[in-house]
Amino acid sequence: MNTQLNFADQQWAASLESGKAWPAPAKLNLFLHITGRRADGYHELQTLFQFLDIGDLLDFAITDDGQITCLHHLQGLNPEQDLCWRAARLLQKSTGCSAGAQIHLYKQLPMGGGLGGGSSDAATVLVALNALWNTQLSSEELAALGLSLGADVPIFVHAQAAWAEGVGEYLQAADPPEPIYLVIHPGVHVATGRVFSDPGLTRTCPPITMSDFILGRAGNVCEPLVRRLYPEVGEALDWLSNAGCEARMTGTGSCVFAALGDQAAAQNLLGSLPSRWTGWVARGRNQSPLMDRLQLFEN
């Protein structure tokens, strides 16, 4: 099965151009190495983040009653656990803002898919409400707030492809090629915490440089463990490899991806995807669609 959730699609483009909707794009980890573990248990890593032109969409209505209301419901989550609600509340509290907001999330990205959907939703709420409430925090201040919600939130706030270190908060802008990818969701939800807490995880990668990545000396160090814990992820990686692609997992999974020569090749391969999986053809983007949307608001 494949679904369309590209920001260039007619419906989405209309929604974005109407000046109402804000995009929350997916990300890929083009590689992921774990270099150590901090005293608080969080892992230090090296990764290269790039955005995709697919993702979730959010609508906001500003109110003057100070209430934060999510009009959507995410299965298995109480409203106060929803990263949209938590991000709005955090921004409101830390700025003393008296306005409220009604938030509507059109969820498209799979949860626990390694595409960073929850973190991206949180970042879009921070960036959009900072603009709509006119709370005037800098992007650094928003990223610092976001880090307390999740390790991946800062990259989505900065909205620029980046080489990342620390737990994902030390970011250096990067400009990798922007290919067409085939992204596959093998139908399983991977709990990031479960992967990071497994004794079998490799945590001793020697630090590398961008040149090492360009020379192909980088991969996703979580892959062997996730293959063992979630065999479907290994099957999807093998399916891409058997099709002649260089397959990789994003984050702690479950999604896997490969760069294809062009749109036609990617669509062709998508056409032969086993029906038990979901797949998308998406372009890599070094500037996040969120940045485009913010610029539209500011002009």
Ligand SMILES: C[C@](O)(CO)[C@H](O)COP(=O)(O)OP(=O)(O)OC[C@H]1O[C@@H](n2ccc(N)nc2=O)[C@H](O)[C@@H]1O
């Ligand atoms: C795997 C990546 O997606 C790579 O981009 C991120 O490092 C994960 O970021 P995230 O989903 O925003 O993760 P968080 O929600 O902050 O953390 C989920 C859980 O994963 C573990 N965790 C997460 C990130 C990290 N660098 N070290 C960790 O040990 C922690 O146990 C944490 O409780």
Ligand SMILES: Nc1ncnc2c1ncn2[C@@H]1O[C@H](COP(=O)(O)OP(=O)(O)OP(=O)(O)O)[C@@H](O)[C@H]1O
């Ligand atoms: N708005 C939200 N969207 C998605 N998940 C949310 C949201 N709010 C809270 N969550 C929680 O966050 C968890 C991680 O969701 P997310 O979609 O970010 O996974 P992920 O793509 O694997 O993340 P990462 O790649 O950052 O590890 C979900 O399983 C869910 O419990």
